[in-house]
Amino acid sequence: MTDNTPKRNNDLLKNLLGYSALAGVLFGMTMPAGAQTNEENTKENYAVLEEITVTAQKRQQNLQEVGIAISAFSGGMLDKMGVTQSSEVADLVPGVHISGNLAGQNTQFTIRGVTQNDFNDIVESPNAVYLDEGYIAIAQGQSFATFDIDRVEILKGPQGTLFGRNATGGLVHYISRQPTFEGVEGYVDGTVGLFDTPANAESYEIVGALNIPFSDKVAARFAVKYRQHDGYLKNNYPEGQFGGSPGAGAGADLGNDDTFSARSTFLFQPNESLSVRLSGNYSASRLATGPYQSKPTIAVFENVNGIAELVNVIDVAAGETRASIAPDGSDFGSDLDNDGIFGLNDPDDAFLTSRFGVGTDFFGYVDPDGADFTTSSDFAFENQGSIDTYGVNLNIGWDLNENTTLTAISDFKSYEKLLFIDVDAAPVNQSANYAGVDATSFTQEIRLNGEGEEFRWVAGLFYLNIDNESDNGLKFPVGSVVPGAPFDLASDARLTTNSYSAFGQIEYDISDKLTFIAGVRIIREEKDYEFSQNLYFTQSSFEIHQGTPIQIGPLFNGPGGSPSSFVAATGDTLWAGNLQLNYRPNDDLLLFSSIKRGVKAGSFNAQLAGGALVPDLENAIPYKEEILYSYEAGFKKTFADGRGRFNGNAFYYDYNDYQAFLFTGVSGIVVNADAEYFGADLELQFIPVEGLLTQLSGSWINATVKDVPLRIGGPIVRDVDPTYTPEFQFSGLVRYEWAAFDGMMSLLADASWSDSFFYNLRNFDADQFDSYFLMNARLGWTNADETLEVALQARNLTDARAGTQGFDLATLCGCNEVAYRAPRWFGFNVKYNFN
Secondary structure: OOOOOOOOOOHHHHHHHHHHHHHHHHHOOOOOOOOOOOHHHHHHOOOOOOOOEEOOOOOOEEHHHOOOEEEEEEHHHHHHOOOOEHHHHHHHOOOEEEEEEHHHOEEEEEEOOEOOOOOOOOOOOOEEEEEOOEEOOOHHHHOOEOOOEEEEEEEEOOOHHHHOOOOOOEEEEEEEOOOOOOOOEEEEEEEEEEEOOOOOOEEEEEEEEEEEEOOOOEEEEEEEEEEEEOOOEEEOOOOOOEOOOOOOOOOOOEOOEEEEEEEEEEEEEEEOOEEEEEEEEEEEEEEOOOOOEEEEEEEEEEEEOOEEEEEEEEEOOOOOOEOEEOOOOOEOOOOOOOOOOOHHHOHHHOOOOEOOOOOOOOOOOOOOOOOOOEEOOOOOOOOOEEEEEEEEEEEEEEEEEOOEEEEEEEEEEEEEEEEEEEOOOOOEOOOEEEEEEEEEEEEEEEEEEEEOOOEEEEEEEEEEEEEEEEEEEEEEOOOOOOOOOOEEEEEEEEEEEEEEEEEEEEEEEOOOOEEEEEEEEEEEEEEEEEEEEEEEOOOOOOOOOOOOOEEEEOEOOOHHHOOEOEEEEEEEEEEEEEEEEEEEEEOOEEEEEEEEEEEEOOEEOOOOOOOOOOOOHHHHOEEOOEEEEEEEEEEEEEEOOOOEEEEEEEEEEEEEEEEEEEEEOOEEEEEEEEEEEEEEEEEEEEOOOOOEEEEEEEEEEEEEEEEEEOOOOOOOEEEEOOOOOOOEEEEEEEEEEEEEOOEEEEEEEEEEEEOOEEOOOOOOOOOEEOOEEEEEEEEEEEEOOOOEEEEEEEEOOOOOOOEEEEEEEHHHHOEEEEEEOOOOEEEEEEEEEEO
16 A cells, blocks of 8 residues: 555564554554564564654655754644643744734734744745645635544644745644544544633533445545633623623623534555545534733833834823823823824823723723633624634545655645734723634645665645635724724735746765765746725624725825725746755664754734834835855764653754734734844653653754844834743653553643743834743543543642733724633543454
C-alpha cells in the first residue's frame, strides 16, 4: 500500500520502530502505519520513547532525523491532555503562542514572535495551518474543533520552500486518522464538565468514530463531534446601565459554544502502488457575543513640537476623574468620535470632558471583580454569532516505481461567519464591532518525491485561489448614546488572490555522516482588491448591512471630492529558499545549521470606517511583502538507550518590512517595519523508570520591531516588542502508569508558564498582560482489554487569569477591552473502544 511518500530506512529507524509498541502504551499513542515490532529489543528495553514519524519535508521521516525545530503530539496524547480546540496546542510548545481577536473566537498562532493580529479577515496569517495537507487560507479558519486526530506537527522557522509563501514564521499541521483495512473498529467518547465561575456553566462533549473496510480495496472512516457549553462569564447587566437597551435578550452570559463537526474519509486502494483518498468535513458553530471584559485606562499626552501627542496609556488610578491627561497635567477630554481632536476643541466630544465616576471608564463603569469572571455588558446576546465551514480534499498517491512517488492534492474550503463584540465591554450602549466573512479557497498541488542511493528529492507545482468578501464594521445599535443610531459604519472589502508556484528540494549525502540540503520556491502572486466604506441604517443587533448603503469613503477623489472606493490590482514575483547542512556523527546525534529565506506576500488594509484619519490613505492601504532571513543551528540527541531525547536550537531573524499591525483609536492598519529577533528553544524528554514519562521545554526570544510610529504620520517613532511574544516560556509534562484494578491507572499532569507580553504594538504600559501559570491534570483507568477508559479531568487548576487578546480604547471609552482564557474546569470522561 502506498503512503504517498518514499521512506528512507536505516538502522536507527528500525530500532526505534522496534520499541514503539511498548512506548505507545506508555504514551497512550498508537504505532505509525507500517511499523514493525522487534520483540527482542522490546524485551531488553522495558521503556523507550516512542519513535515519532513526521512529514515536515513532504515525506515520512523520524522526527530525530529532521534538521528542523519540530514538536509533534499524537492524537491519543492530545485527547488525554484535554485538547479540544486547534489553538490549545500552543500551551504545549514554548516559542508558540496565540493571538487573534474577537475575544478568542478568532485565534491564530504566533511562532517565535512572528504574528499578525489584524482583525480583518482579508488578512492571511504569516504562520500557515494545514489540515491533511490542505492549506487553511482564512485566518478565522485556524480556529477549529480537534477530533479523531492522528497527530499534530508544529514546525518553527520559515517553511516557505515546501509549504508556500505564508509560512514565514512556521506552520502547524493537523493530520486526521485515516481509514484502514484492519476491520471494523471505532469508539465513543463522552465528557461532562463544569466551569468554576459564578455562572456555574456546564459543558458537554461527545465524539465518535467508525472505521469500516468495505473490501480489501475500499475502506472508510467517519467521525463526528458535538460540543456545547454554557457561558462562563457571568453578566450582571443591567447593573450600571448607561443608555438604552440594544435589543431583546441583551445581557446574556458570555463564552458559550455550540458546535457540531463531522468528517468522512474514503480510501480506495486498488493495488499496492495506487492510493486515492477523498475526504469531506463540515462544522457549524453558534456563539454568544465575544467574551471581552473592560478595565479602565487613561491616555497620557506630551507636547511635541507644539502638538499634544499621545505617548502612553496607563491603568486608571483609584481617585482618577480626568478623561485623559494633557501635557500640563489637566484634563484633556475624550475623543468619542475618534477623529484625533479632543475635548472642548471638538463639539462632538464636548459633553464628555471628565469621567462620570471616580476610577472608572468614561461612563462611570468599572468591572465588579476585575479580571474574574463577572461583568456587566449590554451588547451581549446568546447565540448571536455563527461560523459555518465545509471542505473537500482529494489526495492521490501513485508509486511510479520503487523510488518515485507522484502525489496530487486538491483541496476546497468554504468559510462563512458573522461574529460580534461589545466595543467597550461595559453596560454603556455606545458601539459594537462585527466581523463577517464569506470566502472560498482552492488549492492544487502536484509533486514528485524520489530517492537514489545518496540523495532524496521533491519537486512540485502549486496553485492557490482565494475569493474573500469581508464585512467588518462598527455597529451603533438601538438605544446607543451616539446621535443618529441605529446605523452601521461598514468597511466592505473583496480580495481575490491567485498564486502560482514551483518548488523543489534536494538532499545529498556528501558522506555517510554529512548531508547537504538545498531548496527554492518561485511564486507568482496576483491580487484584485476593492474596498469601500459605507453607512447602513441597520435596525437589528443581530443583522448587518440592512437597507441601501450610503458610501462614505475611504477616498474622496470623486467629482467634487465625493467619496469613492479604493480599487487596485497587483502582480508580484516572490521567492523563498533554504540551504542546510546536517551532520550525524553517530546514530544518536544530529547537528544541523540552516539559512532560510521566508516571504509573505503584500496585501491591502481595510481600515474601519470612523477610524482615526490617516494621511495619504491611498498609499497607506497597500503594504509590501515581508521577507525573513533566518539563521539557525541546532542539535537532536537521543540518549540512555532510547529512553531520553534532548533537542535544542538557536536562531537569528533579520526581518525586512515586517507586516506590523498598528492599532490606534478604534481601528488599525498594517505598516511595514524592519525587525530583529534572537532566540533559542530547548526540549528534554526522559523515561527515568518504567511507566514514568517526563518532559520539560523552554524558549527565549529577544525581539525588536524598529521605528514604529505611535500614530500614522506622527512625529514619534519607537523600537518596540512585537505583540503576543513572551520573552520566556516554559512547559512541563509528567505521566505515570501502573497496574491496578485489573487494568491500568494513569496520572497525567502538564503545566505551562508564560512571561508577560504586549497586545498593542505601541507597547503602552496598560497594554500588557501579566505572566501566568497554567496547570492541567487527568487521572484515568483503562481495563485490561483496553475497551473502556474512564477519567477525571481538570483544566486550569491554578484558575489563572491568562490573557489572550486585548485592544486599547483609552481615547474612545476610557477603557481597554481584554479577554482571558477559560476559567478552572472539572470534568468526567468515559470512552468505549470497539472492534
